[in-house]
Amino acid sequence: AQSVSQHNHHVILSEAASLELGCNYSYGGTVNLFWYVQYPGQHLQLLLKYFSGDPLVKGIKGFEAEFIKSKFSFNLRKPSVQWSDTAEYFCAVSKRFNAGNMLTFGGGTRLMVKP
Amino acid sequence: DAGVTQSPTHLIKTRGQQVTLRCSPKSGHDTVSWYQQALGQGPQFIFQYYEEEERQRGNFPDRFSGHQFPNYSSELNVNALLLGDSALYLCASSLWVFTGELFFGEGSRLTVL
Numbered sequence: 001a002q003s004v005s006q007h008n009h010h011v012i013l014s015e016a017a018s019l020e021l022g023c024n025y026s027y028g029g030t031v032n033l034f035w036y037v038q039y040p041g042q043h044l045q046l047l048l049k050y051f052s053g054d055p056l057v058k059g060i061k062g063f064e065a066e067f068i069k070s071k072f073s074f075n076l077r078k079p080s081v082q083w084s085d086t087a088e089y090f091c092a093v094s095k096r097f098n099a100g101n102m103l104t105f106g107g108g109t110r111l112m113v114k115p
Numbered sequence: 116d117a118g119v120t121q122s123p124t125h126l127i128k129t130r131g132q133q134v135t136l137r138c139s140p141k142s143g144h145d146t147v148s149w150y151q152q153a154l155g156q157g158p159q160f161i162f163q164y165y166e167e168e169e170r171q172r173g174n175f176p177d178r179f180s181g182h183q184f185p186n187y188s189s190e191l192n193v194n195a196l197l198l199g200d201s202a203l204y205l206c207a208s209s210l211w212v213f214t215g216e217l218f219f220g221e222g223s224r225l226t227v228l
Contacts, residue, residue, distance in 0.1 A: 004157075032215050043119070044158070044205065044219040051215060090157050094215070100146055101209040101217055102171055105157035 002027040002093050004106035012112045013081050021076040021109045023091030030096040033074040034103065035065055039087045047089070050074065051096075061085070083115045119208050119220035127226045128196050136191040136223045140208030146170075147189035148217065149181060150205040158205055164189050165211045193225075201227045 007022045025031065035047040048059025055067040065076045074091060088110045092103040120139045128134050140147050146165045150158035160173035164183035183189045187208075193200055203224050207217040 006157075009155075034215070043221045044207075046216055049215050092157075097213045099211055099213060100148070100163050100165060100170055101214060102148060102160055102163060103158075103217060104160065105150075107155075107157045 002031070002095070002104040004091050004093050004104055006089075006091055006106035006109050008109045009107065010110050010112070012114065014114050015083055016080045017113075019076070019078040019081045019085070019111070021089055021091075021111070023074045023076065023106060024072050025074065025091075025093045026072065027093060027095070032094045032096055032098075033065070033067060034092040034094070035059065035063070035074075035076050036090045036092060036105075037087050038090070044090070047076070081111075081113050083113050085111060086113045087111060119206055119218050121204075121206050121220035121223050123223055124221065125224045125226075127228060129228050130196055130198060132196050132227075133192065133194045134196060134225060136193075136204050136206075136225070137188065138191070138206030138208075138220060139188045140206075141218045144208040144210055144218070145187055146209045146211045147183060147187065148207045148209070149189070149191045150207060151175070152203040152205055152222070154202070161191070196227045198227050201225060 003026045005024045033050040037047045050057045058064045090108045091106040148163040149161040152158045162172040167183045178194045180192045203222040205222045206220045
């Protein structure tokens with residue numbers, strides 16, 4: 001079975017600071033990797049995804065993530081955060097080509113950006 | 116185009132009672148998945164329905180059951196509620212074929228007293 005670990009439960013940053021959220025997964029086969037975001041009072045939505053190819057993927061709102069296979073990691077980055085990035089961020093994994101698109105989520109990282 | 120809609124948004128039950136949560140998937144989607152999100156944790160997969168059958172199931176007891184209707188909407192039923200069932204229950208819709216994306220509703224927050 002897959003599992004996902006997010007090491008930072010709470011992160012507080014000032015606007016314009018750089019962001020890196022850690023994500024490690026455990027699974028013996030080929031995986032797809034995702035970051036989802038939940039803004040206050042809103043539903044979970046996809047931020048970015050990696051299936052194959054270039055291990056550096058770019059998502060919405062200036063976010064990017066890098067897949068490092070040897071480290072089983074998929075860390076999320078943003079060079080300069082904004083107050084509007086305050087949200088909870090979830091890393092998730094699925095088996096490659098899994099019908100039904102079932103996801104296994106990490107525990108989440110709550111990001112607060114101070115204006 | 117309506118996204119994923121869930122009802123009710125909030126409800127309070129007492130231990131031992133039963134609850135039914137409802138979900139209408141995004142237009143065009145045929146697969147509904149249910150997740151439980153306890154406070155301070157990530158969503159945990161409960162089960163998934165496609166073609167009115169349970170296709171995959173997570174590590175949840177038989178007290179958790181579900182149904183999918185011909186219009187693709189779905190229900191989650193929880194019997195003999197425990198305090199530990201208090202959580203946000205999320206419905207996610209997708210196509211059955213692999214696309215790599217789920218669309219989530221805003222959830223039903225269940226409090227068990």
